[in-house]
Amino acid sequence: MKKTYTITAALPYTNGPIHIGHLAGVYIPADIFSRFMRLTGNDVAYICGSDEHGVPITIKAKKEGLTPKDIVDRYHSNIKKSFEDFGISFDNYSRTSSELHHKTASDFFLHLHDNNFFKEITTEQFYDINANQFLPDRFIVGTCPKCNYEKSYGDQCEKCGTSHNAIDLIDPKSSITGNLPSLKETKHWYLKLDEFQSFLEDWILKKHKSDWKANVFGQCKSWLDDGLKPRAVTRDLDWGVSVPLNDSDGKVLYVWFDAPIGYISSTKEWATNNNLDWEKYWKNTDTELIHFIGKDNIVFHCIIFPAMLKAHGEYILPKNVPANEFLNLEGAKISTSNNWAVWLPDYLKEFPNKQDALRYVLTVNAPENKDNDFTWKDFQARNNNELVAIYGNFINRVVVLTNKYYDGVVPEPTELNKEDLHVLQKVNASVQLINKHVEKFKFRESCNEYINIARHGNKYLADQEPWKIFKTDPKKVNNIIFVSLQVSSILAIIGEPFLPFASNKLKRILNHNDHNVKWKWGNLLAGDLLIKPGIRINQAELLFTKVEDSEIEFQLEKLRKNKN
Template identity: 60%
Template sequence: MAENTKIPSRYTITAALPYTNGPIHIGHLAGVYVPADIYARYLRLTGKDVLFVGGSDEHGVAISMKAKTEGVTPQQIIDKYHNLIKDSFEDFGITFDNYSRTSAEVHHKTASDFFKKLYGQDDFIEETTAQLYDGQAQQFLADRFVTGTCPKCGYGEAYGDQCENCGSSLNANDLIDPKSTLTGSVPTTKETRHWFLPLDRYEDFLRKYILEDHKHDWKPNVYGQCKSWIDGGLEPRAVTRDLDWGIPVPVEGAEGKVLYVWFDAPIGYISSTKEWAEREGRDWEPYWKDENTKLVHFIGKDNIVFHCVIFPSILKAHGDFILADNVPANEFLNLEGHKLSTSKNWAVWLHEYLEEFPDMQDVLRYTLTANAPETKDNDFTWKDFQAHNNNELVAIFGNFINRVVVLTHKYYDGMVPEPSDFSEIDTQTLEALRKFPETISSSLERYRFREASQELMNLARLGNKYLADEEPWKVVKEDEGRVKTIMFVALQIATGLAVLSEPFLPFTSAKLRSMLNLKSGTSTPLETGDDKLVRSSAVETSAPQGTGSVENVRSSAVETSWQLVAQSNPLLPAGHQINKAELLFRKIEDEEIEAQLDKLKATKKSNQIASEDHADYSEENKNLMPQKETISFEDFTKLDIRVGTILEAERMPKTDKLMILKVDTGLDTRTIVSGIAKSFTAEEIIGNQVTVLVNLAPRKLRGAESEGMILMTENANGKLVFMNPDEDGVENGETIN
């Protein structure tokens, strides 16, 4: 463990900001949001002061490019996906105390203030460098929008900043055979001026912070990737970019430049905290500047270096912020044996899952936790999803609860019975129950969420085994007093499950608490001495912005005592009335799983057809000019294209290519100079109807003023051909729309 073993006064938990160019899928959930939410819920249940923040990452070239593709504004893109992501999180029960967005005014100001402070302290260096430039898109390429072959391991799909195969940090200019992901073209280099954070100045700090202080408590994948970066030699990293969408660089002489998204995005955690504090009337600074605060970043492995090397260096340069105590990054989750892909629609989208499996949030939470990619890439399959539900949640957890509640109503009209003497098995079972809080806590404190989820299921197994061994349905015929004790013990296990399942299965926990009649509030029938199973909390009674509903997600007026499960007092006292049984989980039928597999098969077939078509088309048309920069519909409507007739034609003197044409456009007769003399004689084109761009600005060519453009193309043999109107008898001047 790290040397600092002080008990924290509070916890600040962050979850990686999802990029608002698409919805959330199961890879995001498994890698970041489910483990972060489990941890936050657990800490709240143990009485800790917890702030769990997140938000949407809304800057960067991908946003502007998607906006151009869809013919809308970047603001429309981020609004669409921010709202979809935020709503999906709420419906899924991710309990952010605040979910913000980097387009918010508070974030723009916070990120700008960071830059200005570091700029004023001479923490940046200014350099003019040659960067990769996409001539088709007419813009510089951010690192993530260049792919090529890794110069260190030979992996063919490395990004411009990092190779996901070997984990090496890269420079886009070092890639072998680089290619723009925006247009597919080969980029050129072009000089531009930017500000850089000289990471090499922070090498000693990072070696102490990571390689010494956290050598033993950070996950091997996190520590190893950081060590590779540091040992490989730290170099200055740009904190500005040539883009038209983002936070403008707040210094003179930086027109047309914005803050690099990986400079401003992590600062989004701080601005989200400020937003929360403003709304709640709280002070944000202790959550980021008090050494007694424990800061934990939940991220995927592709974000390790940004959160562990670059962001800490920024905070260190600023001078008054705490650093992350841990960064428990997960590996990647695959889907049915293939890498998740947003562009290929190979994903299980959260918003679609919530529509197709209503009220089954906990089944997905449990499956993703039980199969979490904590130490290696793991695979999600629909059959495995079905098995986790039917064989564990239904057959073990749900079966135990149903038997306990049904039998309590059958024998005692729903009243917790008064136990008689405890047998050795009763005592052993209750003692085992009391150990589960510590066991599960130990796993969660070490960020082993998969292990913790299985310990929770072991508690349900304990209850099932106890009932199966003691057989109250048989014993009741000969020893009613003994059955009272059996049911009393079983109800204690059920109550323990209601408490300990909340971080993992919050919707199930709420339903179970309702069945057991664990009412919220300051006065309950569950008082045992000075303790209450449910005790009043100072937390506001309304759900914070960005969380799910109070009733179904988290009891914000009530804090359930995690520790009480470990105490010797009974959790449910004799005489307490419970409610009727209801099913916690339903069985998932084969037909439902086949429908999901069929959907994936259709996606795979569609991708295969598209890939084959693209390959065939590329082979057949490999000499075609690449697509030009995307234009908007408004740009297109400015073109005035009409039908015209060539009245006169003559070759321009002293040229082989140009021909001077007189064209009747219906509006007038005008001169157009066209480069067609190598393909046609003057005599053969007189009288031809042609398509003419009539509102092109006049242009002087060899002394002749050209007042438009004839639209032409090449046939398969490379010969120029006129783009004639399809129908006979089209009048000059008719527009082409």
């Protein structure tokens, strides 16, 4: 049945390029899901954009002697381009600095304000007179009251790990100017989250007990059991969406309040550009809203944003929030500040035309249930032993045999025998399994099952040995090659969500447009014969190429240098 899906991928924060952790945790799974849902005939809006507000960007700008706008412009285009080059199929990639977003977020805030969902609370915050700004906890350094470490941050001591309030620090200093900060009163708007306690308990703990992932459900339960409290949704800052009220000079919406609204404004932008109705994707109760995020964002997407949407009153709530865990790199935590990462722009430059290899490795080793480790050696092994040796090699065998025996023309099959039908059945069973797993967000299993199709193909060829009987039983060989080409065409169709570049290449090799059945999901599911005898296919081209030891050594060396 055709459905409408609004699929969001966490808005990347524009203070650095995209790295493999982002890809494995969010963008690749969301892309597979989106592509799969399009492939199977659904109406999909795959939405994302740059998250460009918040304190870290203003600090980075200050350090580089630039404006916040300079910083976000730089990374917005960097991120947008690397997503495009990598083949992430967003329907729209917007940015939160856009006018449309400011208006959308501002209106959203006003709507909640007018309906009395906020509480104004005045507190004392640290203020740096010289820098002329309030200081978030992260930008206050002082001596930890517990372990006496002298460079503890305002929110947490890096040495003993305990968290505290900035006010508790001994001898606090502004990390911007080094001055002693003073306390100053400030008023902020707090979302009355507590009023949504019972609603959220019913919605999450009862209605989504079985279909949300254990890590997501557990995290939510922990928050709900604790009891929700009003939460500040504004900040003292001059960079962001201004609070649209009279007595709100110097106040902006907290970045975590405006960022998820970015999903909505990005959808609006897309709808406007394509002459569509954006409300269908956010206000129609038949539409399934799915948020792909990392585990650090669970509370915002499962508690706060749904409360905001519910408070607004017109919006649908997420059907699921398949949060992933984290990806490590060579045994250590990925870190932007320590430059311990594989950056996507670097990868694209250093491994040209190998987008699918990274997609594949990050899919089959995705941190779906627990933190996982990415190693270059594993990357090489999976590329060489699985993509090249199993999938690429199967296609190559079939295409070479077709060219060798039939001058590239698809042979006419006669009655298929037990073995022929058996392999087609096995492939069909794999297709069903892939479908099932993708719907449950089990992308690693679905991708493994995809490779299994090529395994079935290799085994079929090995068992049938057409090269042995070509002279003695040509009719049988006709069938073997025909069936192998049929399997190849199935791989081309269903591989698109996982390995889109290879899939397109394979379609070209097999001349998919010339066959009399459209290579569409429905025809595949119906078990239709996708290839037509008499059609000439092209010469063999390698679908994947090997990754050499020297390339892996180069990457490892690069990481070693960063470490020092």
